[in-house]
Amino acid sequence: MSEVWVAWILEWLLAAQFALRDGLHALGLAPLVAGQPAWPFALRLSAEMMWIDPGHARRVAITGMCAVAAVLLFSVAIALAALRRRVRSALVAGLMGVAVFALLAAPWPAAHLLFAPAVPTSLHRSDSGFRPADILRGQALFQQNCAQCHGADARGQGPLAATLGRWPPDLTGGLLWKRLEGELFWRVRHGMRDERLARETMPGASPSRLSDADIWQVLDYLQARASGQSLRDLGTWERPVRMPAFALRCRYGGERRSDGLKGQRVLLVLPSAASSPAPQEDPRMVSVMVGSRADVDDPECLAEDAQLLPALALLLGEREQDARGFQLLADRDGWLRARSAPGRSAWSEDDLVCRTATATATGVQRADKPVAGAGAQGLDVLLRRMDEDPVRPVRAGFPH
Numbered sequence: 001m002s003e004v005w006v007a008w009i010l011e012w013l014l015a016a017q018f019a020l021r022d023g024l025h026a027l028g029l030a031p032l033v034a035g036q037p038a039w040p041f042a043l044r045l046s047a048e049m050m051w052i053d054p055g056h057a058r059r060v061a062i063t064g065m066c067a068v069a070a071v072l073l074f075s076v077a078i079a080l081a082a083l084r085r086r087v088r089s090a091l092v093a094g095l096m097g098v099a100v101f102a103l104l105a106a107p108w109p110a111a112h113l114l115f116a117p118a119v120p121t122s123l124h125r126s127d128s129g130f131r132p133a134d135i136l137r138g139q140a141l142f143q144q145n146c147a148q149c150h151g152a153d154a155r156g157q158g159p160l161a162a163t164l165g166r167w168p169p170d171l172t173g174g175l176l177w178k179r180l181e182g183e184l185f186w187r188v189r190h191g192m193r194d195e196r197l198a199r200e201t202m203p204g205a206s207p208s209r210l211s212d213a214d215i216w217q218v219l220d221y222l223q224a225r226a227s228g229q230s231l232r233d234l235g236t237w238e239r240p241v242r243m244p245a246f247a248l249r250c251r252y253g254g255e256r257r258s259d260g261l262k263g264q265r266v267l268l269v270l271p272s273a274a275s276s277p278a279p280q281e282d283p284r285m286v287s288v289m290v291g292s293r294a295d296v297d298d299p300e301c302l303a304e305d306a307q308l309l310p311a312l313a314l315l316l317g318e319r320e321q322d323a324r325g326f327q328l329l330a331d332r333d334g335w336l337r338a339r340s341a342p343g344r345s346a347w348s349e350d351d352l353v354c355r356t357a358t359a360t361a362t363g364v365q366r367a368d369k370p371v372a373g374a375g376a377q378g379l380d381v382l383l384r385r386m387d388e389d390p391v392r393p394v395r396a397g398f399p400h
C-alpha cells in the first residue's frame, strides 16, 4: 500500500477519534482537562505500525470499510423494520445477516498493533501560538525546571542525570515527533513511571510551578531547539518547522500578523552585522526584514519583534550573533523550507533544508530536471520544488 494511502487512512482515523471525543464531550461524557475535552479511554488508535507494516495497514483499511458497511446495513435494516411492512421482515433479517457477516469476515488487525495506551490529554493540541515570545519563555522555563536533569542544551546531560534511576533522553533528536504533543504534555505535567520497578523516573511539574500554558511554551522551545540541532547535525530539518507567528508592518497594508500571510511565500531576512540595503523586492514572495527601522531603509515589510531574531537563531541552531545575515524562505502554508547562509549571493536548490521523504526517495523534481521556461535560475527551481512538494508534519505516525 502506498504511503499516500496510509497517510490518507491515518488522517481519517485521527479525524474519527477527534469526532468521537468531541461527540462524547457534547454529551457530557468527556470533561475538560487542561482546557480541552479529555480522551476518555485507556487506549487510542496507534499509527506507527501502519507505516512499518503494509499488511497491517491493509487489514485496518479493509476492516474499517467492513465496519462502515455493517453500520450502514444495520441502519437500513432498522429503518425498514420501523416501516412495519410484513413483506420486509425477510429483507430486514437478510440485511442484518450480511452486516454480521461483514463484521465476522473482516480481517481484524491484532489489538496490540491497533491500539496504544492513551492518557486524557492524548488528543490535545498545543494552544500556544509558536510566537517568538512563547519559544523564548519556554527556554527560560526549561532552564529553571528541566535543565538540571535534561541539560542546558536538552541533550540529556544535566548535572543530576547520573544520579537518576534512568538516564534522561536527548530531547533534541527525533523523540518529540514520535509522540503526540498531548502525550508529551501529560508526561511533563504528571511525570513518568517505570511500571515494572513501580518507581517514578521523572517527576511531574506541579501547576504552582508550571501552568498549562507554561508547559506548551516549554514544548514550543523544545521543538525549536530540536529543529536547530537537526540542522546542525544533518544539514536538514528532518521534520517540518513552522514559521513563528509575529507582527509586522508592511509598506502596503500597514500592520499585519504573519498568520495573515498564508497563501504567500515569505522571505525572512535576518539583520546582518552592518546596516544593509533592503533586499530586492520580488513579486514571488513577501520579503520581511527582521530588525529595527535603523537596520534598513524602507523595507517592503518590517518585523520589529525583538524576540524574533533569537527565536529564529534557535531554529537555525546558531547563536544569536551568528544567526545574523541568514535568510529563510517559508512556503505558502507557513512552513520554513529553505535557508541561505550569510554572504551567499544566490539561492540554489541545495538551500532547501526541509524536503519530504517521498520527494527525496523518489527523486521527484531532481536538481538536474530542467525547469520550464528559459533562464530558470536557482530561485525558480527552489520555489517550484517548494510548491510541488508540500510538507506535512507527522506526529506519532499521524499526519497533522
Ligand code: HEC
Pocket (backbone or CB within 6 Å): 142, 145, 146, 147, 148, 149, 150, 160, 164, 166, 167, 168, 169, 171, 179, 184, 187, 188, 192, 193, 194, 201, 202, 203, 205, 210, 218
Ligand atoms: C529529576 C530529573 C528530571 C527533571 C527535573 C525533568 N525530567 Fe524529563 N525526564 C527525566 C527522565 C529520567 C526521563 C526518562 C523517563 C523514562 O523514560 O521513564 C525524562 C523524560 C522526558 C521526556 C520524554 C518523554 C517521552 O515521551 O519519552 C520529556 C519530553 C521530558 N522528560 C521533558 C521534561 C521537561 C519539559 C521538564 C521540565 C518541565 C523535565 N522533563 C524535567 C528526568 C527529568
